[in-house]
Amino acid sequence: MEHNKFSLEGIFDLCQQYRNDIYERKDLKQVLNRRKVRFINPEGKFDYAYFGDFYFKSMERMMLVTNNRAYTRYHQCDQMENYLWSTVPVIFAGVQTGYRDDTGREIYTGDIVSVNEEDGKHEFTSVVRYLPFASEPSLICDNFDVMFSMCKHGIHVVGTAYSEMNREMFDFFDSHFVFWPTSQFYMNGMSTEEVIKRAATAKNAPSFLEGCEPIKNRGNKTLYSDINNAMHGNFQLVCVDGDEFIDDHEGPCSTLYADNIPDDYEGEIRNIRLNEEADSVADRLKDSLNEFMIYAHRHPETKFIICDFAKSLFLNESEKREVAKLFSPLRQYNITNVVLPSWISIWLVTEDTLDYMCGGIPNS
Known part of the structure; x- marks a missing residue:
């Protein structure tokens, strides 16, 4: 017997069933009848x-797929x-039930x-859920559930079960946490008034519990005019280089196209290798x-700083524009751990402005 698709178990099953379609970013809103999931x-x-x-990576961990800045x-x-x-790790916080309370508020x-x-008056108070094999939402009681269809005079949302949370729940959230209101049905449990409060x-x-609030990450600036101002935190310089050759004294070497590596920099350098067989500079860089x-996107904990290469490669304005376009996925997907020379960022913003003036929608 299949799980009700609006239960947590059902949503988890659907995520496994449609996994490849989710990865390919297909429009799947109708799978849950266009109902919203709260997180x-x-x-x-x-x-x-x-x-x-x-x-869902597991029943305890929900991952949002997004390019939202x-x-x-x-x-x-x-x-x-x-x-x-x-x-992005988020916490599952319910699904739209299709019902509204006595004030018109959507119920999740x-x-x-x-x-x-x-x-x-209020008969009793409890938490809303979908039982795995039930066709409608219900309220958890002592040893049974009250189905919504049994609530003849309506219901009123007093709050949610997502109180007294902590940041560790972003890594592992036990879905049974939301059942804390059911303690009112047991000896020495909470009173109904305490549940509502x-x-x-x-x-x-x-x-969130005091001291257990989420840690807010403001991210990096994604452009620089002076590379020294970007070189802080956990970072790695990235340079364009050419084909390898054998130096009589140093052995295997390659030509490094970098205009602004500080003289005292001794850290690791990651290379973007030019394809010397391609015709244009953009084609040589593309792959x-x-x-x-x-x-870089696989390693979000590291900030990658692209060294300027415009002078070393003798780029003219037309070539700069074509090269800058290659970096547009960073803006399209709002990737924040790659820091660019300012001229590349300026070209990308210019492209967004032109798209907007021509009726397109700039990346946000």
């Missing part, structure tokens, strides 16, 4: 995504390592709601540069 983003706020824009700075290399899309699993009585602290945004961008 907690890396900065500790609620956000929403459709099916196809996330997958707000999230790409939190990229962690995962199962999509050969793509330039960013994969993981919400804590009170069931209304005919006289306007705690749920209210996370009604519109998750609440190796694509390989480098994939490599």
